[in-house]
Amino acid sequence: MRITQSIAPALLLLATGAAQAASAWGFDDGSVQIAAKKAAESVKEKFNQKSPLSKPVALGSTDTLKLMLTAKDNGKGKRPHQAFLVLQEQESGLEAPFPLTVKESGKAVVQISHKDLPVQLRVATKPLKASVVLASFGSAQGLDTPVFEVKIEQDANVPPPAYEKPLRYGKQPEIHHIFRPDPKSPPKIISLVFGLAVIAALPALLISWVSLGGNLNHLSKAIGVAPLSHATFFGSIVAMEFVFFMYYTSWNLFQALPVMGLVGAVTVLSGTKALGEVQSRRLAGER
Template sequence: MRSTTSSGMFFWALFILAFSSLAAAASGAWIFEDAQAVVAAKGGKADAYKFSPTESIKGAISLGPKDVLKVSLTVKEDSKVGRPHQAFLLVQEPGSKVETFFPLSVKELSGKARVDLSHKDLSPFLLTAPSLLLSLVLGSFGESTASIVTIGNVEPSLDPTSKALLEKQKQKDIGEGTAIYKAKGEIRHIFRVDPQSPPKIITLVFLLSVLVGLGGLFVVWFPILGGNLSHLRQALKAAPISHPIFFASLLSLEGIFFMYYTHWNLFQTLAGMALVGPVVLFSGSRALREVRARREKGER
């Protein structure tokens, strides 16, 4: 029984391994071939270095101030030439992990890719580094696996004068003796202070003046303006809904103004006005229409 169980587990392990290998083979991967790095010196001899996805360049490549490093290769998606969504040369300083990248120009039909690198393309920080690590990054949408392949190391060579100038520029960029990244001081936002209500004495004075004005209006309404309460029953009979609602909506408007003065903000006040305003308009037009009908009959 023990031997049978072990044999069964071994069989299923082989089956899963074979299935995983087939799935990985079906999905494919971004690779390259015919790759080389050529250091071309102006007026000098060019040095060529071969590399592949499984073998990087042995030793370090020297890159002088007038040299141009030309990296060329053929990009493939599994076994067919292709053009990935991302294809770039990654240049990294191994100690600090500071890095930059340069995109490759890839031809869609042939898959031929190329990128040039010289001193003018690198920052003073990278140029003054003792060695730089070159890597090739290929990837795109779809099921094909992206790849990051190490090409080799490049050593920028500088004369003493140029190196001194670059070191000075480097210290100017990052600051001598200070950290490149550090916490900044806390930013405290000071907003405008909320408006304050006027002193109570001023409020009471204006309130008293309004009450006196309303009282005076009611005093002169009957003897001078011709106020008549004898038609109140007739008006409520002709428009039993419009008159009470119109009067209640007017009181509601005054209540909204009071709430705005004491508690509400502008948005709450506008919302209240938007609700009460149409009621005032509709009921007021109906109530005034009834009043006009009585005036046309000569009733005052």
């Protein structure tokens, strides 16, 4: 007898816990009504948790969808913490939740018109899946079950709403970069014409030096005083012209720049001494 009395409270607690764990949300007295401007065209269909509507309901541009049901927790009418009618576009999976107005007795209602729907759902070509979602705090299991489908009908006299799909960041096709072809040299005839023009300018340059009083008699003296500086300075000028020629014919910029920097440094160092020697003779009065 004592053993039975000690086991009875434990069994009672286990039974109570099992009952709480088995409780779940559901609904009853479900109905959907399409209210049109003309009362004769209004449609009302009834459904329950285990038997959704087999045919979609049509929602016109001027109609209003009204959903009514009684939310129940473990068979008793009760107000859940969350109660929604969720419309889902079946191709993209886009959802739009509409909260139900629920009383303490569990009586719930929601009304939806065309203007309440997102534009993505209003332009859907296939029926929208309508689901009832009920949930609350505690151990009661929530409910998410489809109840019917909604076919969106457009007004033939009104253009459909414009909709552009949003930009989605994701994997893009591989890009194969095509580099521009290397620049080509101008026609040889043009290069030949400018080359002859440069060569023809050399005699004109020499004639101008002679007419302006250029004196070549100091050439031997200049070379005698600073032969290395003058020879290097003149050679660096010729070398720079050669670099320009190579760049024009075959070299690229990255090949020409290092050589130009080296030749330019030689030109500055040798030119400083060579021109310094010429200046010293000018200051001494030699012409």
